[in-house]
Amino acid sequence: MADYHYVYKDVEGASTQWDDIQRKLGNLPPKPPAFKPAPFTPAEDEDSKPKDKTWIDEKTEEELEDLEDDLDDDRFLEDYRKKRLAEMREAAKIAKFGSVIPISGSDFVREVSQAPHDVWVVVLLYKDGYPECRLLLQCLEHLAKLYPATKFVKIISTECIPNYPDRNLPTILVYNSSAVKATYVGMHSFGRRCTPESVALVLCQSDPVLNDGHGGEQSTEAVLKGVRKNFVERVIREHEDDDDGSSSD
Numbered sequence: 001m002a003d004y005h006y007v008y009k010d011v012e013g014a015s016t017q018w019d020d021i022q023r024k025l026g027n028l029p030p031k032p033p034a035f036k037p038a039p040f041t042p043a044e045d046e047d048s049k050p051k052d053k054t055w056i057d058e059k060t061e062e063e064l065e066d067l068e069d070d071l072d073d074d075r076f077l078e079d080y081r082k083k084r085l086a087e088m089r090e091a092a093k094i095a096k097f098g099s100v101i102p103i104s105g106s107d108f109v110r111e112v113s114q115a116p117h118d119v120w121v122v123v124l125l126y127k128d129g130y131p132e133c134r135l136l137l138q139c140l141e142h143l144a145k146l147y148p149a150t151k152f153v154k155i156i157s158t159e160c161i162p163n164y165p166d167r168n169l170p171t172i173l174v175y176n177s178s179a180v181k182a183t184y185v186g187m188h189s190f191g192r193r194c195t196p197e198s199v200a201l202v203l204c205q206s207d208p209v210l211n212d213g214h215g216g217e218q219s220t221e222a223v224l225k226g227v228r229k230n231f232v233e234r235v236i237r238e239h240e241d242d243d244d245g246s247s248s249d
Contacts, residue, residue: 056080098148100141105159112153117177120150120209125157125171132187133170135194142196146230149213174209181207197231
């Protein structure tokens with residue numbers, strides 16, 4: 001009887017002499033590499049990070065509030081913490097809206113009638129497929145970015161007012177303190193050439209509807225002055241762009 005000598009696997013993943021022979025003959029696939037765990041990297045200790053302006057900049061508003069009593073020994077960092085916290089709060093206050101918000105009929109009371117008393121709401125009644133509605137919406141989208149503390153919303157006209165005549169589109173309603181302060185029906189309300197500036201001037205004829213959030217509550221005169229300033233700056237930019245384009249031809 002032949003004397004066979006077997007070498008068995010005694011460790012998981014280990015190879016027998018028989019396996020090695022079969023691999024050399026090509027009867028078994030190559031031996032997989034031995035498992036090697038990734039090197040251990042200890043988690044960075046928060047307390048070991050250098051405490052500087054970058055460290056403060058990485059903190060959230062809540063984290064900065066929690067640090068109120070922890071930086072008393074470092075006057076510079078404590079002052080910078082307060083500065084960053086004030087900046088965050090101001091930015092949050094300014095960036096209330098910043099776009100034209102689509103709403104439905106069921107949203108109207110909550111989004112418009114129940115808006116805070118210090119918030120002016122500009123409501124666009126529109127329908128898709130009307131070029132005049134699209135043009136006025138573009139103007140309002142531009143104004144919404146310039147005046148993020150004013151709330152701009154849009155709603156399909158017949159969802160807001162059942163059977164509202166299409167001939168009256170687009171229509172703008174201006175709300176404040178749960179009441180309608182102004183109504184503008186059709187494009188003729190905004191002049192021969194409807195632009196963001198012409199719409200802004202009409203909206204602020206009698207009330208300081210537009211609010212950029214930087215100066216708190218402003219008078220109508222102050223808002224109109226800002227609107228005219230934005231208009232002049234845009235005309236100058238467009239003129240400079242035209243000059244650059246013609247000079248490159």
